[in-house]
Amino acid sequence: MPSLTHLDAAGAANMVDVTDKAATDRAARAEGLVVMNPETLRLIREGDAKKGDVLGTARLAGIMAAKRTHELIPLCHPLLLTKVRVECEPDEALPGIRVTAEVRVQGPTGVEMEALTAVSVACLTVYDMVKAADRGMRVEGVRLLHKSGGRSGTWEAGR
Numbered sequence: 103m104p105s106l107t108h109l110d111a112a113g114a115a116n117m118v119d120v121t122d123k124a125a126t127d128r129a130a131r132a133e134g135l136v137v138m139n140p141e142t143l144r145l146i147r148e149g150d151a152k153k154g155d156v157l158g159t160a161r162l163a164g165i166m167a168a169k170r171t172h173e174l175i176p177l178c179h180p181l182l183l184t185k186v187r188v189e190c191e192p193d194e195a196l197p198g199i200r201v202t203a204e205v206r207v208q209g210p211t212g213v214e215m216e217a218l219t220a221v222s223v224a225c226l227t228v229y230d231m232v233k234a235a236d237r238g239m240r241v242e243g244v245r246l247l248h249k250s251g252g253r254s255g256t257w258e259a260g261r
Contacts, residue, residue: 118177118211120210120211125209128208128251131203132203132244133200133202133221135242136225136240138196138197138198138240142239143192143194143197146192152234153230153232156231160190160199161188164227168186168188168213168217171216175215175219181207181211183213186205188201188221202221205217212249
């Protein structure tokens with residue numbers, strides 16, 4: 103098992119020094135689900151949520167969150183992201199919303215945390231916007247699907 107890079111020799115948390123790492127193209131994709139009652143999904147689909155455009159607002163919240171990940175997670179580096187795409191798709195089989203995020207950067211460190219943060223905040227935004235209709239919603243399945251770039255190369259989640 104690889105060593106944890108955010109721990110120093112004494113076991114104290116620290117920010118990894120990426121000064122000498124090459125800037126390479128790096129990407130990550132993550133997903134999460136908001137499971138809800140079918141009636142709540144209908145409210146979202148038909149645009150009847152009292153707070154407004156649920157999916158559009160969640161998409162923007164996810165993009166904003168990716169850009170601010172370093173402010174939320176103490177040991178993350180601030181990155182000049184080159185792409186953030188968040189999609190919020192209704193899924194009748196859940197029933198609920200399937201959220202995906204893709205993040206890219208040309209830099210010395212990866213963007214897995216930015217993709218995961220984007221998904222998490224977008225899911226929480228969906229919850230916030232329709233919680234008056236369905237307090238029993240569940241945010242679940244937040245996970246990394248793909249990462250590429252850097253020394254460790256490409257990684258894909260198993261299904």
